[in-house]
Amino acid sequence: MAETAENLLGESGAYALELFGVGRRFGALTALADITLTVRAGERRAVLGSNGAGKTTLFNVITGDFPPSSGYIRFFGEDITRFSAFERIRRGLRRTYQISLLFGGLTVLDNIFLACRGVSRRRFSLLRPKRDDATMEQAERILKAVKLEDSRNAQVAALSHGQQRQLEVALALAGAPRFILFDEPAAGLSPAERRDLVSILTSLPSHIGYIIIEHDLDVALRVSERVTMMHNGRIFKEGTPEEIENDPQVQEIYLGGGHG
Structure with a gap:
């Protein structure tokens, strides 16, 4: 008990x-x-x-x-x-949901980057990230952690259901949970x-x-x-x-x- x-x-x-x-x-x-x-x-x-x-x-x-x-x-x-x-x-504190909450028209990497940016101090910045941007580097690390490196540039709407669930895990890892x-x-x-x-x-x-x-x-x-x-x-x-x-x-x- x-x-x-x-x-x-x-x-x-x-x-x-x-x-x-x-x-x-x-x-x-x-x-x-x-x-x-x-x-x-x-x-x-x-x-x-x-x-x-x-x-x-x-x-x-x-x-x-x-x-x-x-x-x-x-x-x-x-x-x-x-x-x-x-x-x-x-x-x-982070959470995933039973129903997918993803940007289907964006790439896998873009989804992860936006999740990382959304919980960062620079979340309101409209500037395009540079190649050595710390948030983009974090997105790259998360991409590897959830085994989606080969789908980095694929549109989310084209992913299999299983890959979309992996991406949801990736979004939950954004911003040092x-x-x-x-x-x-x-x-x-x-x-x-x-x-x-x-x-x-x-x-x-x-x-x-x-x-x-x-x-x-x-x-x-x-x-x-x-x-x-x-x-x-x-x-x-x-x-x-x-x-x-x-x-x-x-x-x-x-x-x-x-x-x-």
Whole structure:
């Protein structure tokens, strides 16, 4: 079960993300109820659960898209509960979405460059970047990290679905993120593309922690150190990937009695 807030208050410096008693209501509907969750700096966490469990609402509350109805949130020890989404981005929080948010008419490299420029001090500059521009150099490094070097000049609209998902990961890496929320990055990918995704996620710099929401359990369990199970807007169970995979209750509720 999740640790209580009282037990964690003295250890905030060890955590990238802390939620204490977080709830979210939409009228009479309770989407999240009393979520207390902590993720250490550099930790890779999977959040799993059936449709309607509250996973995406949890992400929306963390990123500031929805304010919590109760509780509070800390990011690297700072209370961000009432911060705007942009203020959270400036502090190093990033997110991908289930639906692609890409510039289809631009090249892969241009998309990454614009993402890097958008979180830089020079984000309002209209000057064309020089060859040795630091932001362009960062875009080049990210391009290699997500294995899209061969598609650098391709228009995004012409990419395969899997390549577009890789590009979304690239955009989340823009501007020195400290923590990333991945929302179903393996959705619609082929087996080969899923292997590439696992390779990309496991190769991220060790200081970048993340939470991944994913219906593909094989992907989720391979790229995470700990797993949080959600059910009806609450945390149902937490443990290592091995503990969750072998848990009888998890198998019965989420895996249909077994998981090969």
